[in-house]
Amino acid sequence: MLGAAGLGAAVALAQVAVVHLVIDNTADEALAERVEGYTVWSSIAAGLVMVLLAAGLAAWVGRRALEPVGRMARTATEWSQHDLDRRFALGPPTDEIRALGATLDTLLDRVSQVILGEQRLTAELAHELRSPLTTIRATADLVAMRPDLDDQLREDVDDILAACHEMAATMTGLLHLARTGRAHSDEQTDVSSAVAAASNGPGHDRITLSEGADLVLAAPAALAARAIGPVLDNATRLADHVVVRAVARAGWIEIEITDDGPGVPSGIREVLFEPGRSGGSGSGLGLSLARRVARSFGGDVTLAPAVPGAGATFLVRLPAA
Template identity: 45%
Template sequence: MRSLRAQLVSSTILLAAAVMVVLVVGTQAVLELTARRDVRAALTDNPPGAIAVYERSERLALIATVVLGILVVALVGWLAWRVVRRALAPVRQMAERAADWSERDLSHRFALGPPVTELAALGATLDHLLDRVARAILTEQRLTSALAHELRTPLTAIAATAELAQLRPDGDPAVRDDLAVIGEAAARMSTVITTLLEVARSPQARAGGARASVPDVVASVAPAVGSPLRFVTDVAADVTSVAAPAGLVVRALAPLVENAARHARTQVAVEARLVGDHVELRVRDDGAGVAPELRERMFEPGASGSGGTGLGLAIARRVARSLGGDVVPSDAGTGASEAGGCFVLLLPRG
């Protein structure tokens, strides 16, 4: 699809070409009349040279017309390019600023003044849209933060009570096992709530220019892969950091590693590569792979192929997107014949 600038320039050049056709025809007519006058004069003074005079006049007229037409078309095209470039410069600047603001801060506005021109009206419309988007995002963040705070207290009480009940010497072993399950579930819920709190605060953390070391993040998720599985890492030399807080990066990567550990047969591998302006963290296992019926809805809360809660991948994607990245499924390994599941965590490079 051609850009608006290309369309305007091409339209201007076509118009100039049409004008030149008219100009050429008119010039040819005028020069033809002039040549005929010269020929009449030559017939009077030098009849044998009249034909040569006519042909020379015709060639000169054609050459002059073609050169003039080329110069006029080139000049009109250059002027059109300059005018269109200056006219579209504010639109390009607005697009670049909007992209930068969406990644850093939602409080910026274009503020082009009263909508007396088309661009000012566009800027005012975008400012109103940004206001609504910012309000919606802030409302969601505040609600998430409030709910997380409200849930942390009872969860802490549940976990503490379960732990104290397990320490009683006269307790039933079966009850003690049930309390251990309750404590583990409370710990998992507490981790999810902590993650939601950090996600709600992630715009402020990103605005502060936080950086996370990729090798350190990869090393911190290694305990999620227990024996007898092997944990294999391959971090490229040019991959150093990502533009995000280390705690949030771990919370985006850990669910992917835990999911791979649940499905792996012998090993879980984490690879880190630099792809453009993003760092690609590829987590893969050598298990059975992702079931086809789960591939489209695996990131929905509650979707699980192993009997889990189905929140891990959903939380990982939410955290990644809050940091300006994403989590996507991919083919495992480098060969098409390799089995297993593979997920890619994309984060902005530091």
């Protein structure tokens, strides 16, 4: 651009020199002044045109040079655990940008290997746990068939069978999730059923579903409960009242879980969803698994910003049917 401006200035100076030469050899001063004025304005116009052309050329060259960066940005935005094979693929590293793309492709290879290893581990654990669970369920079935059980013992056995059935459904879903990277989405359940399945532990009587009970989720009840349950468990363990509110927004259902407990300490807010991190006596695996299940549907589990004097508020986002 500066080169074009300098060239325009040189042309203008040359034209002015010619004009002065004409003036020196012209008797008509009025004509000479008009020629000088025309020359100056034409020089300015030529300079502006050259500057605009130089700016357009610079913009075109800049766009062509940065096109790989834009493609990398779009690929990075769309990359997820469901697209582990996607790469930037800018070609041979013939320049700095393509070399950066090749380096990032190598990094993505390593990240995908870690994710695949985690999925394999989850699949192996779910598979190994199914055998003892089947044994427990078979034994409970045999006990339930005995005619000498009193009412209390029969109720306890029924509770064991119900828990076995729920665990089997959850493990089947987790096994499918680990193998494919995606949860089942052809089954549906309403928010009320999902919350009921997720709040069958101690303190369930302190949970109130205030809004959106009839909203339908594009998820099976067992996996929806896995995304909601750990949040409800933490809330009922630390608070006296828990309010659940579901709202439909643009193809999603946002389930807001608010409690009147002490809230989440500021020191662990940033790492709360990391496996093994816990603000209490728990193992720290519940929230991380809840987030993973929700993200398998494309949703998420997040912690809302802290409000002074209030408890904690979690948002569980799941697809709407």
